[in-house]
Amino acid sequence: xxxxxxxAQEAKLLxxxxxxxxxxxxxxxxxxxxxxxxxxxxxxxxxxxxxKRGKLVLVxxxxxxxxxxxxxxxxVGLAQAFARLGEKAVLALREPSLGPCFGMKGGAAGxxxxxxxxxxxxxxxxxxxxxxxxxxxxxxSALLDNHIQQxxxxxxDTRQVVWKRCLDMNDRVLRNIVVGLGEKSDGVVREDHFxxxxxxxxxxxxxxxxxxKDLKERLGRIIVAYDRDGQPVTAAxxxxxxxxxxxxxxxxxxxxxxxxxxxxxxxxxxxxANIAHGCNSIIATDSALRLGDYCITEAGFGADLGAEKFxxxxxxxxxxxxxxxxxxxxxxxxxxxxxxxxxxxxxxNTEALKKGAENLRRHVKNMQRYGLNVVVTxxxxxxxxxxxxxxxxxxxxxxxxxxxxxxxxLKGGEGAVGLAEIVMELCKKEKNFRLLYEESDSLKDKIxxxxxxxxxxxxxxxxxxxxxxxxxxxxxxxxxxxxxxxxTQYSFSDDAKVLGAPSGFTFHIRELYVSAGAGxxxxxxxxxxxxxxxxxxxxxxxxxxxxxxxxTGLF
Numbered sequence: 001x002x003x004x005x006x007x008a009q010e011a012k013l014l015x016x017x018x019x020x021x022x023x024x025x026x027x028x029x030x031x032x033x034x035x036x037x038x039x040x041x042x043x044x045x046x047x048x049x050x051x052k053r054g055k056l057v058l059v060x061x062x063x064x065x066x067x068x069x070x071x072x073x074x075x076v077g078l079a080q081a082f083a084r085l086g087e088k089a090v091l092a093l094r095e096p097s098l099g100p101c102f103g104m105k106g107g108a109a110g111x112x113x114x115x116x117x118x119x120x121x122x123x124x125x126x127x128x129x130x131x132x133x134x135x136x137x138x139x140x141s142a143l144l145d146n147h148i149q150q151x152x153x154x155x156x157d158t159r160q161v162v163w164k165r166c167l168d169m170n171d172r173v174l175r176n177i178v179v180g181l182g183e184k185s186d187g188v189v190r191e192d193h194f195x196x197x198x199x200x201x202x203x204x205x206x207x208x209x210x211x212x213k214d215l216k217e218r219l220g221r222i223i224v225a226y227d228r229d230g231q232p233v234t235a236a237x238x239x240x241x242x243x244x245x246x247x248x249x250x251x252x253x254x255x256x257x258x259x260x261x262x263x264x265x266x267x268x269x270x271x272x273a274n275i276a277h278g279c280n281s282i283i284a285t286d287s288a289l290r291l292g293d294y295c296i297t298e299a300g301f302g303a304d305l306g307a308e309k310f311x312x313x314x315x316x317x318x319x320x321x322x323x324x325x326x327x328x329x330x331x332x333x334x335x336x337x338x339x340x341x342x343x344x345x346x347x348x349n350t351e352a353l354k355k356g357a358e359n360l361r362r363h364v365k366n367m368q369r370y371g372l373n374v375v376v377t378x379x380x381x382x383x384x385x386x387x388x389x390x391x392x393x394x395x396x397x398x399x400x401x402x403x404x405x406x407x408x409x410l411k412g413g414e415g416a417v418g419l420a421e422i423v424m425e426l427c428k429k430e431k432n433f434r435l436l437y438e439e440s441d442s443l444k445d446k447i448x449x450x451x452x453x454x455x456x457x458x459x460x461x462x463x464x465x466x467x468x469x470x471x472x473x474x475x476x477x478x479x480x481x482x483x484x485x486x487x488t489q490y491s492f493s494d495d496a497k498v499l500g501a502p503s504g505f506t507f508h509i510r511e512l513y514v515s516a517g518a519g520x521x522x523x524x525x526x527x528x529x530x531x532x533x534x535x536x537x538x539x540x541x542x543x544x545x546x547x548x549x550x551x552t553g554l555f
Contacts, residue, residue: 004111004115004119004555005119005552005553005555008109011117013035013117013118014258016030016037016038016258017030018262019256020038020264022262023088023090023292025044028041028044029043029044030044034121037118037126037256038255039255040287041253048287053289054088054294054295055427056297056322056323057295057323057326058297058322058326058372059296059325060298060299060307060326060328060363061302061363062302062303062360063304063489063491064301065333066336066342067330067332069333070328070408072093072298073110073115073379074326074377074419075296075298076110077110077114077408078408078416078419079263079296080114080259080263080408080412082420083262083413084261084414085421087294087420088292088293089292089293090263090287090292091263091264091265091297092265092266092268092280093108093116093266093280093297094271094279095122095130095255096108096122096123096270097130097168097270098168099168099196099197101554102539102543103170103535103538104534106555107123107555108123112408112409114260115259116257116259116265118257120551120554122267126267127250128251129255130198130203131168132248133202133203133248134166134167137165137166138165139244140163140202140235140238140244141163141192143239144224144225144238145179145180145187147238148188154237154238155228155229156227156233158188158190160226160230161190162223162224162226162513163222163225164194164200165193166194170534170538171194172531177191178191193531194531195275196272196531196532198271198272198276199271199276201276201517202222204517204518205219206281207280207281208519209282210282211283212245215248215252218519219235219241219244220234220236220241220517221234221236222235222516223514224238230472232476255267272300273300273305273489274301274305274528275484275486275528275530276515277310277313277484277518277520278306278310279297279299279314285297285314301489302489303363303367305489308436311370311435312450312482313484316435316439322372323373323426323431324375324426325367325372325374326376326419326423327363327364327367328377329360330381331381331388331392332346332384333356334352334353334356334357335349337358337359337499338352338355339355340356348385353388353391354391356499356500359500359501360395361395361399364376364399365399369453369454370433371431371432371433372431373427375402376392377403377404377405378406389405439480440480443470443481443512444470446483447485450485451485455493455507456493456502457493457503457504457505457506458504459506460509461506461508461509463508465511466510466511466512469512473512478521481519481521484518484523485525486522509525539555
């Protein structure tokens with residue numbers, strides 16, 4: 001079979017204006033970035049804000065495994081299937097980060113015959129949104145250090161600077177650095193750090209802001225440091241809001257592209273699903289809901305990390321209410337959760353499948369806990385046996401949820417027509433959406449509800465530093481914010497090696513901090529890397545461009 005990039009490069013794309021026309025958009029509603037990409041104009045966003053919202057479909061998954069689940073591929077295929085059924089559906093996705101593209105994970109535009117195109121441009125610079133976030137982030141860093149250099153009128157404690165610089169590339173040597181070396185005029189010497197751009201609070205802010213006014217208010221609330229009395233110092237106090245907003249003016253607007261089958265796609269933003277909430281922007285999702293009868297969107301990683309944050313943070317902030325949830329899995333991934341080694345995943349093993357399906361069961365029950373209608377789908381591989389597929393179908397029947405086999409990688413939208421029909425029926429059913437916790441709950445209660453009710457923990461244990469910070473954040477008035485837990489994506493627990501559906505364990509919180517601009521408190525569990533490194537053989541080694549400008553090696 002052809003590679004993803006070969007399929008994408010051979011595709012016949014429609015001009016983006018034609019994609020817009022299918023949504024009822026006029027030429028003045030789009031600001032073109034070439035022939036196949038465009039941003040929605042400010043006038044367009046204001047005009048469609050009064051339109052009725054369509055149905056919201058959330059695509060999530062089991063905990064990720066080395067075999068890959070193909071969540072984005074299924075999302076793209078599902079959008080294409082809706083179009084085949086004559087339905088007006090808009091797909092809303094995150095933008096890819098350059099770090100994974102050149103590291104080991106690859107891009108984020110789907111795969112096979114269920115891709116978003118132009119694939120190379122989406123994965124490599126797109127419309128410059130990530131560069132705008134990077135620059136705004138580092139402008140704030142420059143203004144902070146300049147303030148300290150120019151007399152430090154705010155009495156910033158340089159040992160309590162919490163704002164970090166960022167770069168959209170995996171570069172481990174920048175995790176911990178020292179700045180200000182050299183002459184006195186080169187600045188104050190202090191320890192500093194870099195995070196990857198998707199882990200910047202500005203990325204989270206961009207994706208939770210509802211408009212420019214909201215964006216500026218959130219930027220102003222960013223805590224950059226604490227003063228010598230332990231009080232927060234904000235970006236507003238550094239007079240950084242206006243210039244940062246100017247840099248983010250265009251990045252605030254969603255990007256319109258298309259699938260291989262010419263279905264409309266809005267791609268916008270991409271906060272780190274470990275450190276932040278891991279969803280595309282509220283503006284993009286809301287626009288998709290206004291422009292289509294259905295909006296199909298996805299959350300980061302598995303449902304425990306991604307869907308929980310989508311629901312308790314994004315939906316809480318935007319007032320969204322999902323009408324259906326698609327949980328993606330693979331036969332291979334379930335066998336892996338059942339103890340099968342990666343080298344043996346192609347061998348039929350229904351017993352391991354049954355054991356590993358406990359992970360799926362937990363995710364299904366968690367989504368039902370929110371009062372949502374759920375369908376399970378598998379992204380089918382050629383070596384999945386009929387016996388294994390039937391076995392998983394029986395498991396879903398026991399859970400009382402519909403089950404569908406997706407073959408979108410090979411067949412595109414045709415391979416998800418059955419899934420689309422089930423999703424449409426679920427969207428007609430009554431729902432009783434409810435959030436996991438109330439804003440009035442204490443931070444401790446919010447953390448414990450997530451850990452015990454979603455992850456299956458028996459109790460939560462705090463390090464002495466985390467317990468101290470928990471008390472301080474409550475005293476500073478941040479107790480009513482939602483909680484964003486940062487942990488491994490590979491397990492319900494904080495131990496990446498514990499597969500399946502563990503229960504009765506102790507969940508450890510080692511650190512807490514507030515992302516006051518984004519509007520949530522981050523609780524870190526285990527070792528979470530906010531600036532990844534490159535592997536021994538990074539994907540960058542296989543990426544090239546020929547004399548005619550044709551890129552190869554992207555996946």
